[in-house]
Amino acid sequence: MSYLTEGYTLRSWLTTHDHKRIALLYAVAITAFFFVGGAAATMMRLELATPAGDLVSADTYNKLFTIHGVIMVWFFLIPSIPSVLGNFLVPMMIGAKDMAFPRLNLASWYIYVIGGAFTLAALVAGGVDTGWTFYTPYSTMFANGHVVLVIAGVFVVGFSSILTGLNIIVTVHRLRAPGLTWFRLPLFIWANYATSLILILATPVLAMTLTLIALERLAGIGIFNPALGGDPLLFQHLFWFYSHPAVYIMVLPAMGVASEIIPCFARRPVFGYRFMAYAILGIASIGFLVWGHHMFVSGQSLYAGMVFSMLSFLVAIPSAIKVFNWTATLYKGSITFSAPMLYALGFVGLFTIGGLTGLYLASLALDVHLTDTYFVIAHFHYIMVGGSVMAYLGGIHFWWPKISGRMYPEMWGRAAALLLFFGFNLTFFPQYLLGYLGMPRRYHEYAPELQVLNLFSSAGAVVLAAGYLLPLGYLGWSLLYGKRASANPWEATGLEWQTSSPPPQHNFHETPRVERGPYGYDPVR
Amino acid sequence: MATIQFDSAEERRSASLLGMWLFLATEVLFFGPLFFGYLRGRLAVHEAFVSGSHHIHFWLGTANTALLLTSSLTMALAVERAKLGRGVRLMLSLTAALGTAFLCIKAYEYASELGEAASARGGEAMFYFLYFAMTGVHALHLAIGIGLVAWLWLTARRYGERYSMPVEVTGLYWHFVDIVWVFLYPMFYLLERYNA
Numbered sequence: 197m198s199y200l201t202e203g204y205t206l207r208s209w210l211t212t213h214d215h216k217r218i219a220l221l222y223a224v225a226i227t228a229f230f231f232v233g234g235a236a237a238t239m240m241r242l243e244l245a246t247p248a249g250d251l252v253s254a255d256t257y258n259k260l261f262t263i264h265g266v267i268m269v270w271f272f273l274i275p276s277i278p279s280v281l282g283n284f285l286v287p288m289m290i291g292a293k294d295m296a297f298p299r300l301n302l303a304s305w306y307i308y309v310i311g312g313a314f315t316l317a318a319l320v321a322g323g324v325d326t327g328w329t330f331y332t333p334y335s336t337m338f339a340n341g342h343v344v345l346v347i348a349g350v351f352v353v354g355f356s357s358i359l360t361g362l363n364i365i366v367t368v369h370r371l372r373a374p375g376l377t378w379f380r381l382p383l384f385i386w387a388n389y390a391t392s393l394i395l396i397l398a399t400p401v402l403a404m405t406l407t408l409i410a411l412e413r414l415a416g417i418g419i420f421n422p423a424l425g426g427d428p429l430l431f432q433h434l435f436w437f438y439s440h441p442a443v444y445i446m447v448l449p450a451m452g453v454a455s456e457i458i459p460c461f462a463r464r465p466v467f468g469y470r471f472m473a474y475a476i477l478g479i480a481s482i483g484f485l486v487w488g489h490h491m492f493v494s495g496q497s498l499y500a501g502m503v504f505s506m507l508s509f510l511v512a513i514p515s516a517i518k519v520f521n522w523t524a525t526l527y528k529g530s531i532t533f534s535a536p537m538l539y540a541l542g543f544v545g546l547f548t549i550g551g552l553t554g555l556y557l558a559s560l561a562l563d564v565h566l567t568d569t570y571f572v573i574a575h576f577h578y579i580m581v582g583g584s585v586m587a588y589l590g591g592i593h594f595w596w597p598k599i600s601g602r603m604y605p606e607m608w609g610r611a612a613a614l615l616l617f618f619g620f621n622l623t624f625f626p627q628y629l630l631g632y633l634g635m636p637r638r639y640h641e642y643a644p645e646l647q648v649l650n651l652f653s654s655a656g657a658v659v660l661a662a663g664y665l666l667p668l669g670y671l672g673w674s675l676l677y678g679k680r681a682s683a684n685p686w687e688a689t690g691l692e693w694q695t696s697s698p699p700p701q702h703n704f705h706e707t708p709r710v711e712r713g714p715y716g717y718d719p720v721r
Numbered sequence: 722m723a724t725i726q727f728d729s730a731e732e733r734r735s736a737s738l739l740g741m742w743l744f745l746a747t748e749v750l751f752f753g754p755l756f757f758g759y760l761r762g763r764l765a766v767h768e769a770f771v772s773g774s775h776h777i778h779f780w781l782g783t784a785n786t787a788l789l790l791t792s793s794l795t796m797a798l799a800v801e802r803a804k805l806g807r808g809v810r811l812m813l814s815l816t817a818a819l820g821t822a823f824l825c826i827k828a829y830e831y832a833s834e835l836g837e838a839a840s841a842r843g844g845e846a847m848f849y850f851l852y853f854a855m856t857g858v859h860a861l862h863l864a865i866g867i868g869l870v871a872w873l874w875l876t877a878r879r880y881g882e883r884y885s886m887p888v889e890v891t892g893l894y895w896h897f898v899d900i901v902w903v904f905l906y907p908m909f910y911l912l913e914r915y916n917a
Contacts, residue, residue: 287726294726296736362743370736371726396743400751408754408854417850419758424847425766426758434754702725 198601198698213298214701219284221305226272226280229312233267234664236260241657244650249641257640258325265328266346270353271312273580274442276588277449279360282388284599286364288692289382291373291710293702296366304359311353318345327638332420332431336412344413347406354399361395364388373691375710379473382690382714383466386473387452390480394441402438405431432494436487444483446580448476450587451518454540457594458522460688461537462529465715467521475514482511492563501560508558515551519544530719535609539590542617546582550575553628571631574624582620589667596671597685601698602678608670616663622656689716734886741890745897752901755855759908762847769844771913776837777852781830782910785823786902792819793899796892803888806881810874816895817870820863827860852909859905862898869894
């Protein structure tokens, strides 16, 4: 009897309190949104295959990048690892029977769905062209379209994030198995814990800021209107106070996933465990203090810019610690290039490129040249897509036997990982060059001499799309025809592998006792 | 009740309290942008804020402050009584009544200020916008609090020596809403009232 066979009706899924089933509800919902957001991106890359704006109008293009951003950020990336893998794994990894608040957990999924419905309604009704950043005064005074409806969607989905974060924090604090001290926790738990802190502290600021945008739009007065003594820059400060930490909401859990996969397939304990844990906390804390680097050319004071620049460079230190430690974990390991490992290694490489190019953007003078160009687009896609999505897919493959009780086809998994790595670089590396050459973001046409690089990028997008469809196909196939998985097919050490695959309803027949730290791997088998 | 995840009632209680504390941390940040907006407005159009504070009902705001502070006392007593298992309904009724009285007075204030607010221009419009937004979000929180207290009243039989967690958790929330008012009251009604 596993959690999957507890009930077969739709009702049994929609009313479940089981964190594992709720994780799967999230997985279905965010996958649907991923492909909606992906479709918008596909349209954009098709438009950009030629310099002339011939496929869609400028207005439609604006709506495409807005909906792409809104959906990918709030309806896919932010809930991806915490709400799917985190929901499934946090209780299992700490030896608990469920999350601390199972009903709240289900409620947060419904809140997600309601927020999604608002956003899709706005999309169907004609869309929004403000960009996902909703900058004032455009969003409050000039934009046509369903700004308030989209804001309502983002506001609502924010509460889903907050409740998930709250649930994870309380679960980690209160439900750890006997003997599982803080420094015996897997790094995946540390990462999701730190992420949850950001979720509960940053998301409410966005919620209120967007509410103020909606009020200002409806009432005609508000704190972002300079004629009344307000300040449009205040909006940017408040928005990025959330939206920069949001980047760490996306990438910290990805780091957690990589920290589970790499030791397992290198058969080595993670190098510098405590440094890894402290680095996670360091990134989460400093991440709150760097938002101003989005505003170097906005007219904020030069001194503020210098401080934000310095703090942004500081984030690179714990990030680099993590990259070095993953690399050191590989040293003298016995490495297997299985599909999850390929995804994880892809994550490390792409995250490194994304992180290092972030330093270009954190440099005051260089940023003036690069602001609002494709360099920025390439940089954050290396972090969010190359980093977070690669890690998310790696995690899905790594824990697939545990989640589904079936093995995925290994050759297909490796092929998809390599295809995605190749397609991703083909799509986004040319955009660094385009940005450096001065191609601005958010235009549906461009100078003809930039076409070759844009063609590379659009061709890469085709490969990337194929790469994303592949796992959908073969993972779906494996649900029915995959080889049955044993409890611990990777010989991994986490608590989640000590119970059957798929796990029983309350995860463990007996509460496990923990007597040592994680990652007790030995390269000599 | 689906509480298989906890080993003991005490574990459940401490988890619920921690959950509420975290939620209150969220709430503090939720109010944050409003306070920043107020600060920005006050620095930019100081005179408008000074004259605005003369136009709203000082004595009604003061009376409301007294009501709300007293309601925190009755809420604290409700928590104590819930632990003893007797007399909790009385204290919950008083708490909800004081909260409702606050909302009634606030509604009267709003009704009498609406006309002036609608015709306000420039910095004064900003003052009224912040006043309505901030006290409005606060009033919404208070209304939710009253709903929670009413729900506690309906389920009052359950609470006693062994189980009083929902009353404690609601109490935390109630005090938080009260504390927000402790900031709003001086910001709108008191600052610079005796200048200009």
